[in-house]
Amino acid sequence: MEPNKDAFLKSVLQWTIANTDTSSSSNVTPMDPERRIWLKEALETITVDPLKELKDCIARLNNESSDEEKIAALETIQEWCEDLNFANDFHKIGGFNVLRSILVASNPELKWRAADIIATLVQNYEDCQKAVLDADFLPILLNILDSEKENENVLVKTLFAVSALTRDNKDGQEHLLRSDGLSVILRVMCAHTSDRIKTKAAFMLSALCSSEPRASAELHRMGMVSMLVAIYKETEPCPSSEYVLSALLTLAKTNSEALKECCNSDLGLKEVLQARLKAMGNEERFMVQHFSGRWNQRSRGC
Numbered sequence: 132m133e134p135n136k137d138a139f140l141k142s143v144l145q146w147t148i149a150n151t152d153t154s155s156s157s158n159v160t161p162m163d164p165e166r167r168i169w170l171k172e173a174l175e176t177i178t179v180d181p182l183k184e185l186k187d188c189i190a191r192l193n194n195e196s197s198d199e200e201k202i203a204a205l206e207t208i209q210e211w212c213e214d215l216n217f218a219n220d221f222h223k224i225g226g227f228n229v230l231r232s233i234l235v236a237s238n239p240e241l242k243w244r245a246a247d248i249i250a251t252l253v254q255n256y257e258d259c260q261k262a263v264l265d266a267d268f269l270p271i272l273l274n275i276l277d278s279e280k281e282n283e284n285v286l287v288k289t290l291f292a293v294s295a296l297t298r299d300n301k302d303g304q305e306h307l308l309r310s311d312g313l314s315v316i317l318r319v320m321c322a323h324t325s326d327r328i329k330t331k332a333a334f335m336l337s338a339l340c341s342s343e344p345r346a347s348a349e350l351h352r353m354g355m356v357s358m359l360v361a362i363y364k365e366t367e368p369c370p371s372s373e374y375v376l377s378a379l380l381t382l383a384k385t386n387s388e389a390l391k392e393c394c395n396s397d398l399g400l401k402e403v404l405q406a407r408l409k410a411m412g413n414e415e416r417f418m419v420q421h422f423s424g425r426w427n428q429r430s431r432g433c
Contacts, residue, residue: 152431174185181217182217187204188207189225189229192204193229198241202240202244205233205241209244230248234275235271242291243284246288248287249263253292253296260296260303264302264303269310272289272293273310275289277319283323287325287327290328293335294331294334297312297335313339317355317358319357326370326371327371329371330371331371333359333378334378336382337378337381341385342408351386355389355395356398357398359376360393360398360400363403368407379393
């Protein structure tokens with residue numbers, strides 16, 4: 132693994148600028164031995180070996196370190212894994228094993244940070260997506276979503292990890308469908324009042340409907356239309372209500388049966404949209420108007 136030289140080079144540049152004498156035009160003289168030794172030691176102190184630091188963090192997570200030390204180790208791992216050069220090496224040095232042990236344990240402060248690292252590892256990085264799927268992390272993440280009842284950070288970060296693992300990833304979507312993951316996400320969205328949780332879940336469902344027709348069909352079969360309408364009716368105007376409506380719109384656009392259900396007068400969607408138009412901000416007003424336009428167009432044929 133090649134060390135990340137960015138921070139090192141910036142430090143050298145800053146040191147050079149700070150120690151350059153621009154007041155005279157005297158000829159450059161050789162550096163004396165004492166100054167050379169000082170400079171060598173100074174450069175060594177600002178040079179970091181990422182691989183060694185990652186291994187040290189894994190070691191701290193595997194031993195009897197305090198929770199504070201383990202949190203610090205996870206935060207350091209998170210920073211390094213944002214660089215693709217190091218994300219691909221993390222599991223090769225035993226990183227996945229320690230994350231798995233944290234995810235199945237009970238400490239929520241460690242658990243949500245471990246889920247966040249998973250999300251960072253797999254986001255837009257195909258090799259890590261495959262490695263995480265091969266290591267069977269998806270069932271662990273889905274179990275967390277199904278079993279966690281209280282900690283918002285755990286649920287939000289776990290949703291983020293599942294979303295990153297399946298977004299534009301056909302293999303990840305296939306694993307999710309086989310694992311009954313869609314019903315898990317629906318249950319999370321319906322069971323919690325947190326705006327952050329509903330936003331993450333609705334965004335993920337919308338993305339799945341856009342990229343996988345089977346997901347749209349399965350979500351419609353599960354009753355997603357009535358669920359989303361019920362959530363939208365109960366939710367005051369807020370960020371999550373925009374995402375819930377966006378997910379409903381995406382489902383209606385990608386599944387003709389879902390659009391037909393939206394036209395059902397018993398659902399009361401038309402009246403809800405008309406009422407919301409009077410109170411919405413510009414962002415959601417656009418979404419409501421867009422949906423109302425599709426509803427009116429479709430309702431002519433209902």
